[in-house]
Amino acid sequence: MADIIDGRAIARQLDEKTKTQVDEMLAAGMTRPGLVVILVGEDGASQVYVRRKIKACEKVGINSIEHRLPADASQEELLALIDQLNKDPEVHGILCQVPLPEHIDTRLVLRSISPDKDVDGFHPVNVGRLSTGTGGIVPCTPLGVMILLQSVVDDFVGKDAVVIGKSNIVGKPVANLLLDAECTVTVTHIYTHNLPAICRKADIIVAAAGAPKLVKGDWVKDGAVIIDVGITRIMDEETGKEKLVGDVAFDEVQHAKAVTPVPGGVGPMTIACLLANTVQAARALQG
Ligand code: GUN
Numbered sequence: 001m002a003d004i005i006d007g008r009a010i011a012r013q014l015d016e017k018t019k020t021q022v023d024e025m026l027a028a029g030m031t032r033p034g035l036v037v038i039l040v041g042e043d044g045a046s047q048v049y050v051r052r053k054i055k056a057c058e059k060v061g062i063n064s065i066e067h068r069l070p071a072d073a074s075q076e077e078l079l080a081l082i083d084q085l086n087k088d089p090e091v092h093g094i095l096c097q098v099p100l101p102e103h104i105d106t107r108l109v110l111r112s113i114s115p116d117k118d119v120d121g122f123h124p125v126n127v128g129r130l131s132t133g134t135g136g137i138v139p140c141t142p143l144g145v146m147i148l149l150q151s152v153v154d155d156f157v158g159k160d161a162v163v164i165g166k167s168n169i170v171g172k173p174v175a176n177l178l179l180d181a182e183c184t185v186t187v188t189h190i191y192t193h194n195l196p197a198i199c200r201k202a203d204i205i206v207a208a209a210g211a212p213k214l215v216k217g218d219w220v221k222d223g224a225v226i227i228d229v230g231i232t233r234i235m236d237e238e239t240g241k242e243k244l245v246g247d248v249a250f251d252e253v254q255h256a257k258a259v260t261p262v263p264g265g266v267g268p269m270t271i272a273c274l275l276a277n278t279v280q281a282a283r284a285l286q287g
Helices: 007-027 044-060 075-087 106-112 124-131 140-150 171-180 195-200 267-285
Strands: 034-040 063-069 093-096 160-164 184-188 204-207 225-228 232-235 242-245
Touching: 007 044, 007 140, 007 267, 034 044, 034 075, 034 267, 044 063, 044 267, 063 075, 075 093, 075 106, 093 267, 124 171, 140 171, 140 225, 140 267, 160 171, 160 195, 171 184, 171 204, 184 195
Parallel strands: 034 063, 034 093, 160 184, 160 204, 204 225
Antiparallel strands: 232 242
16 A cells, blocks of 8 residues: 655644744844735635635744735736835745736736745746756745655655646746756656656656546556645535545555645645745845
8 A cells, every 4th residue: 555645744844843943033033034925806715825824824933914905906006015025124925826816917926026035936036046956945836745755755866757747836846856856857748648658657756737637547656656736626426525636546556655645745735835935035034
């Protein structure tokens, strides 16, 4: 039977480490880390995510402020707010929840956040730093994927890693992180020819295509490690209730060395990594 990688437990451990770092900063006379989350409009899912992020800050001792703007707020208003937060020495992390309303240029807004306070790691400067292996803030979900992998992989050097999915927020950064760890990385996607054969060679599979149960049992070699980033809401025909499914046919991959469940795998790591990034930014900004 494959080991199940417990994302909730590993996220809790990371939160404890983050809390200790906050305590150490305060003991050293530094300013308490501060995160501002900006929410524009009334999107229901975004409200839930933002509430979770704010609540998580409390647990580790990070100051958090939620800035809400109405759905018809102008782009200028949002840019002015970000400009003010960029200059505020008590603010170390700025997260602007996406999606933004259609009249706002999302790329422009994300680029206006200071790279040093960009705790999402979405700013092109941070993307560049990651792709050149020169530090910077790593996006939360890819960072979470690497921490989960580190919990079961002793030595990454020379391992064959296959990433399924080429998004800017997961696939591409995960591929860069695996390269930095000295893996041989193949980046694939749903149009890749011979995807099952490519996966069968992998020591590590990171599935982030958003395609429910794409990765079948016979795509996975014995002893591989699988991280399932996919999370799709589907109707369970047996119970008539909604359920979450990943990109991996979980029941078919029990010959793997280890696999993350959905839910309870990558999901809990994302917010824990946001908190860790906020503390990293607060330390860097305070020299
Ligand atoms: N919307 C959904 N997930 C995220 C995230 O990680 N960061 C931001 N800024 N918006 C999101």
